[in-house]
Amino acid sequence: MLPKNIDRRHLLVAGLAAPWLSAAAQPAPDAQALLQAGGVVLALRHALAPGTQDPPNFRLGDCGTQRNLNEEGRAQARRLGAWLAERGLHPARVRSSPWCRCLETARLAFGEAEPWPALGSPRAGSDSANAAALIQLRGALSEAAAHPGRFEAWVTHMFVLSALLNVGTAAGEGLVLGLGADGAPRLLGRLLVA
Structure with missing residues (x-):
């Protein structure tokens, strides 16, 4: 249970680890620092x-x-975009699922969106198309990981994030992704701007 004097939303924004949060909702190190790095x-x-x-x-x-x-x-x-801008955090590239709700989220938060079918909802694709999309996402993550000092923003669907990392997400929640030592996608932090 969350102590009475701490608001869970602020912990998620800060990216602070807290033992009273469930494993699925537990943020890793400071999301802001991860994005800056x-x-x-x-x-x-x-x-x-x-x-x-x-x-x-x-x-x-x-x-x-x-x-x-x-x-x-x-x-x-808009709040997400303002939170990032106030901290001088600007993605080098913004990619989005071609679904309208994802494109609108990206444009309101970042002012731009590059539609990318690999981020599209797997509910509309075949098993082979979904498997190919996951390979594309892993490759793009590997490419992004090779560029310290910049980050990319991807706007997608709960099912895509679940397939990539086997974690749940709230509407508007961000997952800071990197690569593990084995080259697999790794959750480094979580960001949910209240």
Whole structure:
């Protein structure tokens, strides 16, 4: 249980480790310091978009057929962008799932978004396409890890992050990713701006 004088949201923003948080929610070292050091990816789940799935017959490129951010989600994405900008943290590259809720999250937080199908929802793909996307993501993470002093931002879906790391994420939560000694993706820190 969280002590009464500590707000869990502030711990996640700071990236402080705390034994009373569950393993899935426990942040690693300071997310800000990790991003400043670079050689990492800030992989974000899109901001709040009420619901659980896209409507039947949704179409990429047609936001009217998809589940989208609500006003709270838009405010959440703006807060994330402001938090990073206030600390002088600017990604060298911003990639996003081509789904509208991810693109909008990226554009509100960072002012730009490069659509990248590898970050797309695996719920819309075949098993072979999803496996190929994971290989692309691991390769891009390896490339990002080779560049200390800079970081990339990726905006994607809960299912992509779960497939990559086997962890859950909240709407708008960021995972700071690096590589383990074995070359596999490794969770280094978590970031959730309240």
